[in-house]
Amino acid sequence: MSKKQVATSKAPGAIGPYSQAIATGSWVHTSGQLGLNPETGELAEGVQEQTRQALNNVKAILEEAGASLDHVIKTTVFLKDMNDFVAVNEVYSTFFTEPYPARSAIEVARLPKDGLVEIEAIARKK
16 A cells, blocks of 8 residues: 655645545545634634634645545544534535534544644545
8 A cells, every 4th residue: 555645735734744645545544623713723713613714725735636625525623622523514514415424423522732622523535
């Protein structure tokens, strides 16, 4: 199995020893994306804006790998507070169409940079 690092300046760079994504064959696995603006490195304000930015970051990484949000088959959403579930869904639902990707949503004690939401995706290119 060969794996290829995926990197784009249209999403925040890795803040540790990991890649924005790895592509292998027709599969793309993104690292978790916070709601960080790639130009400023700052978190967006509020959970809905962080969700929107996180998904835009995922989208940019997938596009760099030759995929799109339409190719996503599974996401994992990490939430600082499960009470934000409905607010996150309001934004999330504007990025995907039916059939929606499979998804897990998990409340965590803390996210990097004290983010409110982090989203990772698995996609299969056509």
